[in-house]
Structure formats: structure tokens, C-alpha cells
Amino acid sequence: MNLSMNHHSQSTDNPLKHITALFLSLLVLSWSCGENQPQKLIQEEPQKKKIKDTKSVDSELSEITIRNVTESPITYKIQPSDHDKEPQKKTIRAGEIQRYPTRKDMHVFFLRENLWIRYTLEKGKPFSFRYDENNDLELYIGSHGREDAVDLAPYVATPLGVVETMLQMAEINENDVVYDIGCGDGRIVIMAAKKYGARGVGIELDPERIEKARYEARLAGVESLVEFRQEDATQSDYSEATVVTMYLLPESNELLRPILEAQLKEGARVVSHNYDISGWKDREIKYETVESWDGEEHTIFVYKK
Numbered sequence: 001m002n003l004s005m006n007h008h009s010q011s012t013d014n015p016l017k018h019i020t021a022l023f024l025s026l027l028v029l030s031w032s033c034g035e036n037q038p039q040k041l042i043q044e045e046p047q048k049k050k051i052k053d054t055k056s057v058d059s060e061l062s063e064i065t066i067r068n069v070t071e072s073p074i075t076y077k078i079q080p081s082d083h084d085k086e087p088q089k090k091t092i093r094a095g096e097i098q099r100y101p102t103r104k105d106m107h108v109f110f111l112r113e114n115l116w117i118r119y120t121l122e123k124g125k126p127f128s129f130r131y132d133e134n135n136d137l138e139l140y141i142g143s144h145g146r147e148d149a150v151d152l153a154p155y156v157a158t159p160l161g162v163v164e165t166m167l168q169m170a171e172i173n174e175n176d177v178v179y180d181i182g183c184g185d186g187r188i189v190i191m192a193a194k195k196y197g198a199r200g201v202g203i204e205l206d207p208e209r210i211e212k213a214r215y216e217a218r219l220a221g222v223e224s225l226v227e228f229r230q231e232d233a234t235q236s237d238y239s240e241a242t243v244v245t246m247y248l249l250p251e252s253n254e255l256l257r258p259i260l261e262a263q264l265k266e267g268a269r270v271v272s273h274n275y276d277i278s279g280w281k282d283r284e285i286k287y288e289t290v291e292s293w294d295g296e297e298h299t300i301f302v303y304k305k
């Protein structure tokens with residue numbers, strides 16, 4: 001996944017914020033389809049990602065899901081990408097997921113400060129409305145479209161050099177039990193097992209990532225030390241963890257904070273990549289900003305219960 005592609009976000013310091021641009025092509029445009037005429041016209045940008053083989057891509061039916069992770073209702077419009085139908089106006093309640101079975105990519109439009117924002121949504125993918133760090137409404141790639149589980153963050157892997165620093169900062173040793181919340185391909189618990197002999201548990205909703213994590217654990221020869229559980233991390237049991245690692249969005253850290261407070265034993269360390277845990281300033285024992293191989297900056301926060 002190329003995380004360095006141009007994107008519209010004003011912040012450039014964090015790969016999680018970059019991913020929107022990988023699948024979405026942003027056009028801020030004047031849109032003349034009835035009510036709510038935009039008040040400014042911004043030049044259209046060229047599309048950043050084109051679909052190469054539209055025939056084969058269009059043939060299969062799959063589902064786009066749109067989730068509202070904010071606390072208020074949002075109104076947007078949606079239409080198939082070939083424009084053969086008028087955009088439909090929709091309102092999505094806080095917490096709701098709306099589903100669009102489709103053979104085509106779709107365009108979605110929403111208003112931000114009197115400007116219509118248009119994205120092209122890739123079919124088969126989940127998306128989530130959230131507010132960004134400037135409090136602007138934004139549509140992000142989601143991690144899944146499941147009704148029964150929280151969307152904590154889309155999949156973006158922590159670079160291996162940053163994983164190494166996270167584990168060093170947590171002072172992992174062979175007596176530790178490391179839980180990674182939203183473990184992706186399992187790299188954090190696998191490295192903790194291989195390098196320090198620590199036991200590890202990776203919690204992840206996406207079955208493909210779980211499969212990859214198990215494969216990587218076998219390759220690394222640590223399958224007896226690590227375990228991967230396909231479950232919603234907000235429902236997991238963290239009581240045996242001595243170290244918890246996470247690379248999630250700030251609101252997800254906030255959501256998990258009371259769960260960790262209730263379940264973690266005294267002295268357990270929590271290592272968070274890029275986002276601090278609000279309300280835990282008094283538990284913060286260190287933080288450090290490091291550069292990954294691509295020049296990207298990553299901040300690591302370590303807390304102790």
C-alpha cells in the first residue's frame with residue numbers, strides 16, 4: 001500500500017490519515033443538481049485512481065457500506081459512478097451503517113462549509129464518516145461493514161522499524177504477554193515473540209488478516225508463542241496482558257480506555273502508535289518520535305497502569 005500518495009488532508013504526519021486518498025478520488029466541485037447550490041467553485045482535480053478494466057470490475061455484485069461514526073446525523077447524496085441515475089439524497093443516523101449492493105463504483109457527495117465534496121467509492125469497500133483533527137467532516141476508508149462490531153481503524157501496518165522501537169520502549173521480556181488490539185498481519189506480537197520470547201495475542205476482526213498473521217507466525221517459527229483471535233476488540237478480555245499495543249484512531253483509543261482501565265492489572269504497559277490516549281496524561285511514562293524508512297514521523301506513547 002503506497003502511503004505517500006498525495007491527499008487532501010491538511011495533516012501529513014500520519015499514515016492513517018493518508019489512506020483516504022488511496023481509494024477515494026477527491027473532487028471538490030460545483031454541483032448543479034437542484035437545491036443546496038455550492039457557494040464557491042473550486043477547480044476539479046484530476047482523478048488519482050482510475051479503474052482499468054471496467055467490464056470485469058463491473059460484473060460482480062458486491063457491497064459498499066457507509067457508516068456514521070460521528071455523534072450526529074449526516075445528509076449526503078449517492079449515485080452509481082456511470083451517472084446513469086440521479087444522485088439519491090440520504091440521511092444516516094449516528095452509529096448507523098447503510099449498505100449499497102452494487103456492480104459499479106459509486107460517487108458520494110456531502111457538504112463541508114458550503115462546498116460539495118465528491119468521492120468515488122470503490123465497490124466492495126467499507127467507509128466511515130468521521131470528523132478529522134480540524135473538525136471537518138471527512139469520509140475515511142473503514143475496516144469492515146459489520147453491524148455487530150466497532151470500526152476502530154482501517155488497516156495500515158506499523159512499519160517494522162517502528163514496531164521495533166515500540167517493543168524497546170515497552171521493555172518487553174520473555175515474561176510478558178503482549179496483546180495487540182487490531183493486530184493486522186500480526187507483526188507486533190510476532191516480533192515480540194521472535195526477538196524477546198514473549199507470549200502474544202493478536203485481536204483482529206478481519207479474517208484475511210488473521211490468516212496472514214497465522215501464516216507469518218509459522219514462517220517466523222513462533223506459532224507456539226502467539227495466538228490470533230478473530231473478535232471485536234471492544235469485547236475482548238485483556239486481564240492477562242502485561243503489555244497492550246495499539247495503532248488506532250484517537251476516538252477508538254478513547255473508547256478502549258475504560259475497558260483497559262477496568263481490565264488491566266497494575267503495572268501493565270500500554271503502547272500507542274501515533275495517537276495518545278486522552279485522559280491518561282498522568283499515566284504516560286514516555287514518548288518518542290521516530291522516523292520510518294520513508295521519512296514519515298511516528299510518535300509512540302507509553303503508559304503504565
Ligand SMILES: C[S@@+](CC[C@H](N)C(=O)[O-])C[C@H]1O[C@@H](n2cnc3c(N)ncnc32)[C@H](O)[C@@H]1O
Nearest residue numbers: 143152153156157158182183184205232233247
Ligand atoms: C491501523 S491497523 C493496525 C494493524 C497492526 N496493529 C499494526 O500496527 O501493524 C488497525 C487494525 O484494526 C482492525 N480493527 C478495526 N476494528 C476492529 C475491531 N472492532 N476489533 C478488532 N480489530 C479491529 C483493522 O481490521 C486493522 O487491521
